[in-house]
Amino acid sequence: MNDAKSILSIAKRTLEIESKAIFNLIDQLDEQFAHAVQYILESKGRVVVSGVGKSAIVASKIVATLNSTGTPASFMHAADAIHGDLGTIQDDDVVICxxxxxxxxxxxxxxxxxxxxxxKLIGVTGNMDSVLAKQADFVLKTYVEKEACPNDLAPTTSTSAQMAIGDALAICLLELRGFSSSDFAKYHPGGSLGKKLYLRVADIVVNNQKPQVDINTSVKEVIVEISEKMLGVTAVINEGKVVGVVTDGDIRRMLSKYDNISGLTAQDIMTSNPKTVDVDTLAVKALKKLQESGISQLLAFENGNYAGVVHIHNLINEGIL
Incomplete structure (x- = not known):
């Protein structure tokens, strides 16, 4: 059995070779890259990306990245193109091989x-003497000294370089288009990523009960309100305005402080100046505020009026945390 040290040595060597190759791409960038980006930006068509073998898999990934960052793109396998799929390419499309x-x-x-x-044809290759480099309108250089494979055969370093140059292309287009986080949310509505980009406090509060008591409410009734609304907190109201909160923690502190609680009211045990959040705030920002304050709930407000409570468990259930 091979020992862990030798296995880790191989893994580290692989990553060192690939990281060096990607770093070397920086010196290979030239005006051809800039012109290619500018042409795609001004193009009325899509970007059709093609390749064979492992390069085809990388091409498919680049297409996915472009589509998700605001540049319409389509994948076309080079072998299938010459057997009927050439119709994928429309008049105004830019082709990347x-x-x-x-x-x-x-x-x-x-x-x-x-x-x-x-x-227009954009070639992505490490061989500047190749047919692709000579026939392309723009060439994106991805020369690598060697593959990470010890036999210098399996596409590893070269595909990493292709992937990296594809990411550089996509991010240039993203920034030049002014593609924002709200735009990104349109393309990623599902899962926790999408929710971080679009889910707001209002979307959560509407599903919670709205605990509240008057400042003169007895402690027993305060405990009942907190228990029934199941959020571990209640707002304390005076003349229609929130003046404080009573949390589970306030209840525990009260029990350790007082032997007789029969005469106590919400005003006696509440925490003044509670932490609040506007209903239009992104849920992920509400989470950050909870974490920074070391608390579990925020009172939500809409146009200055108490709207309800957002609890950290809500954010966990939504996959935000």
């Missing part, structure tokens, strides 16, 4: 068809 060598048979067969259709 990925190939380490730039000389794979499928890519070489596809290039003349793209040129005949007069679509």
């Amino acid at each position: 990925l190939s380490k060598s730039g000389n794979t048979p499928e890519i070489k067969a596809l290039l003349p068809l793209i040129k005949i259709a007069k679509n």
Whole structure:
């Protein structure tokens, strides 16, 4: 059995080789990259990304990244393109072809068809003497010294470089388009990521009960209100305005302080100046406020009026935490 030390040594060597290759891409960036970004930005069509083998898998990932960051994109396998899928490419589309060598048979067969259709071609390759590099309108250089594979065969470092240059392309387009977090939310409405981008306090408060008592309410009734509304807190109201809160913690502190609680009211045990949040606040920001304050609940307000309570358990149930 191989020991942990030798296994970790292989893993570290792999990451070192790939990270060095990605870092070296910085020096390979030139005006060709900038022109390619600018052309895509001004294009009326989509970005069609193509490749073969592992490059095709990277192409599919780049398409997903572009689509999720505001640049319409479509994947087309280079082998399928010459067998009927060439119709994927429309008149105004920009085509990106990925190939380490730039000389794979499928890519070489596809290039003349793209040129005949007069679509702009962006080549992503590490071989500047290749057919792809020579026929492309713009070339994004992804030269790597070697693959992480000890036989220098399995696409590892080269595909990492392709992935990184694709991310650089997508982020340039994102920033130049002014693509905001609200735009991002439109493309990611599902899951915890989407909720962090669009879920607001109002969406949570509406599903909770609204605990409240008067300042003169007896402690027994305060405890009943907290228990029935199941949020561990109640707002304390005086003449229609919130003047404090009573939490489970206030109840515990009261019991340790007083032997006789029969004459006590909400005003006697409440915490003044409670932490609050506006209903239009993003739930993730409400969570941050809870964490910074070291508390479990916030009173929510709408147009200056008490609207209810948001509890940290609500945020956990929504997948925000």
